[in-house]
Amino acid sequence: MVALVDSTNGIIKGLRLSPLSAMFSQSLNGALTNQARRPWVGMDDYKKQVQAGYSHWPNPKKMMRDAPVRSKEMA
Numbered sequence: 476m477v478a479l480v481d482s483t484n485g486i487i488k489g490l491r492l493s494p495l496s497a498m499f500s501q502s503l504n505g506a507l508t509n510q511a512r513r514p515w516v517g518m519d520d521y522k523k524q525v526q527a528g529y530s531h532w533p534n535p536k537k538m539m540r541d542a543p544v545r546s547k548e549m550a
Contacts (some may be wrong), residue, residue: 496544508533
């Protein structure tokens with residue numbers, strides 16, 4: 476199940492049952508676990524990283540080109 480959560484207040488905005496491959500699920504879990512173990516760098520650095528991501532991948536097709544794992548829906 477995928478949950479869309481409003482980060483400003485923690486309220487769940489949507490839920491969706493979405494089957495993911497084992498490889499995709501393991502990759503996602505690993506990335507989230509790795510991120511959760513790192514210290515929070517603060518909002519300014521976070522915004523810089525988000526902007527860097529948008530600069531590197533200006534659209535979904537460019538992002539998909541570099542994706543190491545894809546779900547069947549996104550392939």
